Amino acid sequence: MLEDTIAALATPPGEGGIGIIRLSGSQAVAIAGKIFNPRQGPGLAASRSHFLRLGLIQDPDTGETIDEVLISVMYGPHSYTAEDVVEINCHGGALATARVLQLVLRQGARLAEPGEFTRRAFLNGRLDLAQAEAVLEVIRARSSQGLQAAMAHLQGQLSGKIKELSTGLTGILAAFEASMDFPEEVGPVDQEKLQELRQILAGVEKLLASWEEGRLLSEGLRIAIVGRPNVGKSSLLNALLNQERAIVSNIPGTTRDTIEETLQLGGFTCRLIDTAGLRETADTLESIGVARSKQAIEAADLVLMVIDLQDGIQAEDRRILATVKNKQVIITGNKRDLAGDNCEGLAAFAGDNPYVAISALTGVGLNELAQRIRELVLGGRVSRQADEPLIMKVRHRDALERCREHLQSASAAWEKGLPEDLIAVDLWAAVNYLGEITGSTAREDLLDRIFSDFCIGK
Ligand SMILES: Nc1nc2c(ncn2[C@@H]2O[C@H](COP(=O)(O)OP(=O)(O)OP(=O)(O)O)[C@@H](O)[C@H]2O)c(=O)[nH]1
Ligand SMILES: [Mg+2]
Known part of the structure; x- marks a missing residue:
């Protein structure tokens, strides 16, 4: 699926100052090049990355001029999707943008599915899942505080925290694996690690405590x-x-x-x-x-x-x-x-x-x-420091709650001196739930659900 080149109207449909058709994929430049006739300079394929060029969009079959546009090429990986991206800035009429989109599709692009540009950014590793979701939070933010929190998510504030917790847990897990694989040489897992586990649990609880405020920011206060x-x-x-x-x-x-x-x-x-x-x-x-x-x-x-x-x-x-x-x-x-x-x-x-x-x-x-x-x-x-991450999505809260359950059960088992493999199972599960938030362990159906919330062109 990542192989074909996708295209869609990236601005709201209807009349506007400009309407942007966006293409992404290995053929994006070649496809747009077939319909773009530059005012001056070489063909589109020789364009500098991230520069605007003026020219006409023309139907290669009939020679008909459809619109006068500004066009930009953003070569991967330095683009929204990390693939080659072309954006065609048309006059913002419903017909002009529809005709240009039609032309692009006829030259071999496929109409993008909802959220597919952002999904590609995620699959290509430019954004993690929490950041991809934050794109939608930013678009839908309804208050300045909500926008601020969403931007912090987009810039990786929540992801950074989740990764920090996850790295800590993985370290503890590694100690368990070593101890189980080489009981003679390594011996039982150090009690210091139990202290680390408790700190990670406290970190998860702190994030969960931010939910009330996060919900307020994303949904608003119901009066x-x-x-x-x-x-x-x-x-x-x-x-x-x-x-x-x-x-x-x-x-x-x-x-x-x-x-x-x-x-x-x-x-x-x-x-x-x-x-x-x-x-x-x-x-x-x-x-x-x-x-x-x-x-x-x-x-x-x-x-x-x-x-x-x-x-x-x-x-x-x-x-x-x-x-x-x-x-x-x-x-x-x-x-x-x-x-x-x-x-x-x-x-x-x-x-x-x-x-x-x-x-x-x-x-x-x-x-x-x-x-x-x-x-x-x-x-x-609202008691939070602005630089502390907070959670704003039910999905994140649910994953953190499950993570917390497993951490609690792991630390209880540890305190009781239960076998190491039992503890390790809980730790694995906890790491997995953290990974669902950033997407490192997210399954296809979860991705489908998340990105279907987006509109086409995002
Ligand atoms: N003098 C005065 N009249 C008011 C004030 N607030 C509302 N009213 C009047 O009180 C009447 C009822 O107002 P509404 O706003 O329809 O009352 P409500 O509580 O929505 O009524 P329901 O929808 O029937 O439950 C109207 O005639 C208003 O003009 C006020 O502060 N001062
Ligand atoms: Mg009333």
Whole structure:
């Protein structure tokens, strides 16, 4: 599969300033050379690596000019895939790029599969698997903090840590192999190695502990806005987004479905979820909405529980508070503009939870609310030094958890003085799980799954 030359549109389809057709493989230059007519200078095959050249794309069969382009050749191994790569910068119209791609395919290239360029970069050893996945993390990053963490992954921060742990483990394994192969000469494995094993286990645990924050960076903080009907939940969503996203009305039960929008707060992505007002209802549609609200509460990292300061605390509010008691909650007293200075019940109702009085209508108190959210995000969860690696993918977490199990079982067996071959089996398994992260022990079906997440052209 690595032998054929692949091609695809590398920019999003549709209209744009430019659209780039990318080719990779041993025939990339020869294929592009057949359709490129340079404005000046020699043919494409004589191009300098990493230089742009101007010319026309012409159909070699008919002589028809398709587009005027800038073209670059990047010879392997100094290219994205480590193979010869050609990028054709077309005018960014859907038709021009489609015609150029067609021509390239007709000259012998094959349409790339999703993620195939990056997969080749991995198979050719230019990126390891964690770095290849980071390409997608960078593309999909939704907050500046998330982008920073993804870039660190792309540059090998996580891979470096995994390799360090793996090298340590391999060293211990080598000691076991030697001791098992030559029991007379070598003798039992030194107890010092047990200490090393414990340190490696601590390293794995530290990485696992970063998951909570990593997930936050990649997925965003889920904030559910909940409360009785008509307290102003949708108004709050709109006010925070600064946009009339959800329908607001004075009819209780306006919002029937959950509405989700993202918002950037202090460099973090927050996913704000407006929910249907919580109450007992005989209306079928509304009760479906209420069930969805409950699911949203379940999945939320943070709940903004909205109460109506004008109405004061109601029995229903207390019931709702009880249902969110094991969540992080900010009690949000709304309609402060109607309540005058009468916000006393709020503090007592909130108890240990942080609270703030706002008006979604006038905007009073919204900055303070955003500040509270930031404090909870930054204070409670984000404690990491930026130069420490963190994990952001379920796949990495799962592999590390399995690795940890085997390390625990190896060290327990060691402490009990169990046979060396038993310990070695666990150590092997642990090394394998680390290798799944960087790809050194990843199987074909795993690669298929990972790269099918990419789009064509990446
Ligand atoms: N004066 C005042 N009115 C508000 C404020 N916030 C919301 N309202 C009004 O309260 C009514 C209900 O607002 P919504 O945002 O639709 O309330 P909700 O909680 O989403 O209601 P449901 O979707 O039915 O559960 C509307 O008439 C809003 O204009 C506020 O801070 N001050
Ligand atoms: Mg609503």
